[in-house]
Amino acid sequence: MLLRDFYMFPQADTLPQLINKIEKYCRAQVTFPLLNLNDDWRDAEYDFNRLFVGPQALLAPPYASAYLETEPQLMGNSTQEIRGLLHALGLSVRDENQIPDDHISYEIELCLVLIKQAPQQPIYQEALAWLVSDHMGHWLPKFIANSENQAQTPLLLAITRVLSLWFNDLQRRIS
Template sequence: MLDGMMAQKTFKPVNEKGLALIELRAYAYDVLRRTFASEPSQEYLGLMKDTIDQFPFSSESEYILKGIEAVKKSLDQLDRSVGISKDVSEELLWDYTRMFIGPDQLVAPPWESAYANEDKLLFQKETLAVREAYLKYLFLPVQFQQEADDHIGLELDFMYQLCLILYEKMKSGDLSYAEVLEDQKSFLQQHLLTWVDRFGKDVVNNSATDFYKGMANILTGYLSLDQRAIEELLAI
């Protein structure tokens, strides 16, 4: 009994560290999924302006550091008291629309399958593979069969959702959290990391705003760090 209590006490600080890292990972994925899943809302931009500084691990990644600087530069142009000006938010809206929506050239199509095959097709075998991963955790896109499952926003949302599951499991002492970590690791390796580098480069090279150039750098920088985070968590 005493031993058991001792043991618990011994492991508790480590778990707290683990939980803190998972919380940060959830935070990072939350920022990233919102950035790439839909057009920038006023509320989102306001939040970004106030909080981009606290995006984790700028000290560990030049990309993240560079990205945060660029995002700040983009959003700091304006007078703090009036919030995000109409001009800036329209510029960002157009930048998003042009790169991930249209017209004429989708310079950075935000779907894994568009990078996995040379014809930039949607709803391909990558879509099915991603769907299979989602189904294990009983997830499906809200717009199932209308929006392709391998949209960057959905893949990032999946990583975010797994972070929440992971957190709950670890917090409650459910040792199956390791399986979630393994699944996150393989999802990163088999999906996001296979294409996000190229996607990020396309955004950096084609974006007309520091904001999206910056967010693309944060995205690629963070995903490569997240592999490390998973390894560390697995080692706990």
């Protein structure tokens, strides 16, 4: 859930607490930079916006459709596939039609919901396998590579490493 929260446009004043929680869980595998100065946090915030929010063209768009569509676009077929899956499972995203359903935060949360429900209902296990292998497996590695190549701060590089480790572990557990 911490990764979900990180990628869902955190407020600048909540970023340090969120990063500290992520670091607590991941310090054995990922080295986080020491950030004590306001300038360090401001640089990380600017880097986050440059990569994932804008206002300029996004260097690492956090939407599956940006990577899966023939012509990069938001709210494309991949967004509709995720929305269809959510609705078939009786779920929906918060802020539907405001933030595309294939935003990385929503997909991380969907994975967590499906993992929790999979032991009780085989349909959730099938949905999780499709989501991880056939959907996220085709776009998330590209997103991670864009994030690694475009990040300018050690903090964003560390978070990208955490995301990569999480997804690799998820793929291993699903296969």
